[in-house]
Amino acid sequence: TDQSYTLAADVGILSRNIKILGEDYPGWFKESFGARVLVSSFTQNMMTFKGNARISNVEFYHGGQEGFRDSTDPRYAVTFLNLGQIQERGSSYIRGCAFHNGFSPAIGVFGTDGLDIEDNIIHFTVGEGIRIWGDASRVRGNLVTLSVWPGTYQNRRDLSSTLWHAAIEINRGTNTVLQNNVVAGFGRVGFRIDGEPCSSQSNPMEKWFDNEAHGGLYGIYMNQDGLPGCSLIQGFTIWACWDYGIYFQTTESVHIYNVTLVDNGMAISSMIYMPASVSHKISSKTVQIKSSLIVGSSPGFNCSDVLTNDDPNIELSAAHRSARPPSGGRSGICWPTFASAHNMAPRKPHAGLMSYNAISGLLDISGSTFVGFKNVCSGETNVVFITNPLNEDLQHPIHVKNIQLVDTTEQSKVFIHRPDISKVNPADCVDMVCDAKRKSFLRDMDGSFLGNSGSVIPQAEYEWNGNSQFGIGDYRIPKVMLTFPNGSRMPVTEKAPYKGIIRDSTCKYIPQWQSYQCFGMEYAMMVIESLDSDTETRRLSPVAIVSNGYVDLINGPQDHGWCAGYTCQRRLSLFHSIVALNKSYEIYFTGTSPQNLRLMLLNVDHRKAVVVGIFFPTLQRLDVYVNNALVCPKNTVWNPQQKYCELNRHLYTEQFLPNLNSIVLGENYFDRTYQMLYLLVKGTTPVEIHTTAVIFVSFQLPAVTEDDFYSSHNLVRNLALFLKIPSDKIRVSKLMQGESLRKKRSTGLTVELEIGDPPPPFLSNDTAGGMQLSELQKIAGSLGKAVISGKTSSILGFNISSMSITNPIPSPSDSAWTKVTAQPVERFAFPIHHVAFVSSLSVITQPVAAQPGQPFSQQPSVKAVDSDGNCVSVGITSLTLKAVLKDSSNNQISGLSGNTTIPFSSCWANYTDLTLLRTGKNYKIEFILDDVVRAESGTLSLAAQSGSGGGGTSGSSNSGRASTVGTAAQIMVPVIICLLGRLVLLEVFMATVLISNIDLGYN
Helix, strand or coil: CCCCCCCCCCCCCCCCCEEEECCCCCCHHHHCECECEEECEEEECCEEEECCCEEECEEEECECECCCCCCCCCCCCEEEEEEEECCCCCCCEEECCEEECCCCCCEEEEEEECCEEECCEEEEEECCCEEEECECCEEECCEEEEEECHHHHHHCCCCCCCCCCEEEECCCCECCEEECCEEEEECCEEEECCCEECCHHHCCCCCCECEEEEEEEEEEEEEEECCCCEEEEECEEEEEEEEEEEEEEECCEEEEECCEEECCCEEEEEEEECCCHHHCCCCCCCEEEECCEEECCCCCCCCCCCCCCCCHHHHHCHHHCCCCCCCCCCEEEECCEEECCCCCCCCCCCCCCCCCECCCCCEEEECCEEECCCEECCCEECEEEECCCCCCCCCCCEEEECCEEECCCHHHCEECCCCCHHHCCCCCCCCCCCCHHHCCCEEECCCCCCCCCEEEEECCCCCCCCCHHHCCCHHHCCHHHHECCCCCECCHHHHCCEECCCCCCCCEEECCCCEEEECCCCEEEEEEEECCCCCCCCCCCCEEEEECCEEEEECCCCCCCEECCEECCCCCCEEEEEEECCCEEEEEECCCCCCEEEEEEECCCCCCEEEEEEECCCCCEEEEEECCEEECECCEEECCCCCCEEECCCCCHHHCCCCCCCCCCCCEEEECCCCEEEEEEECCCCEEEEEECCEEEEEEECCCCHHHHHHCCHHHHHHHHHHCCCHHHEEEEEEEECCCCCCCCCCCEEEEEEECCCCCCECCCCCCCCCCHHHHHHHHHHHHHHHHCCCHHHHHCCCCCEEEEECCCCCCCCHHHHHHHCCCCCCCCCCEEEEECCCEEEEEECCECCCCCCECCECCEEEEECCCCCECCHHHCCCEEEEEEECCCCCEECCEECCCEEECECCEEECCCCEECCCEEEEEEEEEECCCEEEECCCEEECCCECCECCEEECCCCCCCECCCCCEEEEEEEEEECCCCCCCEEEEEEEEEECCCECCCCC
16 A cells, blocks of 8 residues: 555653753652742732743753642642743743653643643653643644553552553643654553544644654543544554553544554544433434554564563553453454443443443444454454454444455454353343344445445344353243234244344355354344333333344343442343344334334435334324324324324225335334334434323224215214313224224224324423323223213214223323233233123122121122123223122112122122121122112022031022023032030031023113
């Protein structure tokens, strides 16, 4: 190539004619106390006096005092302190000086602006060589060598120190000019910087160039540093750094242009943090690397030149090593980390993760050259791209283009680590490995890296049905994914015979990469994000994503919280999947699907799309929004007033599904049969799904055509009047000939109505005036009661004999939602209540009396049914069942205690504590619904106790079948009464119980 670099030692002369020397005296080394020059200001008699110093060609020996490095008392060899703006350029500067064998930083600038620091040679400082906390300083042509980390100075082993000193530290300064400086040999960091502004228009200062660092741990270091919006790192040559050429952890984007990185443990490690993903904020932050040269091993690299723990500086920084390939060697660029918060480095490992991953992020590399990535040093391998082994949550995508590879082998291009199974524990990833190493992918935009345009995708199915410690296999697939709509099980081989990320025949597994190289499909990352308030406390994973016979499982980020010394048991429901564009997918959650969900594609062209089908077990309305605006389902159109979406009568079912080529972002349709919401996710625009609590009511209208129904508005008007709600709260959601929510065959027109708030045209946090859950429950109860009592004809003007009603569901913030989500997820986990005219009550479980004053040993259960024997869900109403005691003459009497009036659960009324308080024979219990429908139990007898024994009897009856002739049954009930100290009498009572005939009807 036409690119070149020079690696050479640096030579400087330390002697000067003018000398400022710290006196050598007994104990000087232990005390580390030397000479210092302080240029500052002071105020006296309300007048401020500022000093000036033009220092050039001066030798400083044994300067400064060790330990005094704060800006309030900086005892450096030379300090410019609180001079403010230097009024006249050249009135203060330090040029051409030599500093050696000092006890502190050599040059400090605090509260001083516009100072020139040029052509100085600095050798052996404790801490920084040059430290800038001022504005517009010009640092040019300086050589800083042997900056010692204070934690190992004088043979110390300071385990408590978390300071990471830099030979040249300018991150606390502003508008600094950095040109032609060399840092050679440093304990921790070469340059600590903020960088330059990314836009040339916003940078009034001279640009940086020709700065060099070699012979330390971290060449360039940015930790909680950087400029607003974006920081630029350009014009550096960094070589022979044991850990990182460039390491940064910033809140804003970073651009790296025109840098040369040679023989570093890892050339570039990038971490961007904030906004926190729990806030649901999306950023456009990126890391860009352009026009750079990255060399794995230079021709003169010495394989025996290694650092070991014999060096205290290396031993004490062991937790902060850069990741190396498994066989040793060096790496070029690490997969990026975009996190929610800072990782607490250097108190914690620099490459570690202490928070959830961020939602979005991208590392974009272009116009750069990689040299010398191959097998080196007797079996070691240099790798161009490598994942971060300490990040188990997510490592965002890499895009590359216009890449040039020189002296680099195919096997050395990529290495993706395996998931860390030690994280499979209740405090971290719980029962399944986390996603970072299973979702790291690289996309070659132009074929310059892989040979053709394509992608590197991980082996996400690694150890599927294998090592159980990974927690991945068919047994983790959500149950609903493998269940047909009729409830029968579906073989895994039928639904998803292939495992992992969707692939085609062009995909080739490369063992050295531990990943696939694919050319046939264009991959991208898709975000699946719960917006519910319980997003951290309710687990949804594993999440299955299915396409073309492939199923991939996603776990989500690990638990990062600590609560009173223990893990918080909180994990964010945020999932990143790798998808092939222009394909269709299905998504299934192991937990109950979120009520509020957001999907988006990351880093794609606005024309690229996927169609996603999401399983929702709830029968509620699902509203889709794009850019906060409602997107009507494809089977609907806006009503004339543009207030809500109404049913489109002119479309057929085949036209309902979203189209990949559609220009309508968020185009959607809910398939009731499969409980799947299909929607179009296109470009990088997020699509939001919001569940609205409503009631769906379905019924048949015999001998009514669709046209007749629409030409008459009586039903909706009458229903609104009956429920005392505005008519716009009632909408027709479905019309079909002969089909209902219960899938029963029928004739006539099936009408489905939706009762609840219409979807707002634009998303808003304002819920004033909206229908509450209690109101909807009351409406469901009122409708159910009207149907059960046979009053629908008079109320609605139509003859409706039965109705199907769905229950509204509580919001995620409601405590009742916790009970809902605790139930297993089924195809139809949320019941559809069938209500009809109750023709009879059936006593399914007969009461059995035990002893006077004791609850029945067998409590009665009563079922409400219609004329066809179907279960009638009286429980959706406020109707209750009352139990009264009758004697043999059919008179109501007292003597029955406990909860005699109870509500229904669905069609069942189950008593729990009925108690007979009196003795006697041939008692009955009558069950009464709404003072109209009645049924009787079999007869009960309870003998008086004598001595220590006693017992009761119960008859058996299946009462309550309407208009039928009962059959007689004889039951022999032996009652044994023991007489203490005397003979035993055996009495056998023959009880003939006639199942009562009950004529049911209403006045």
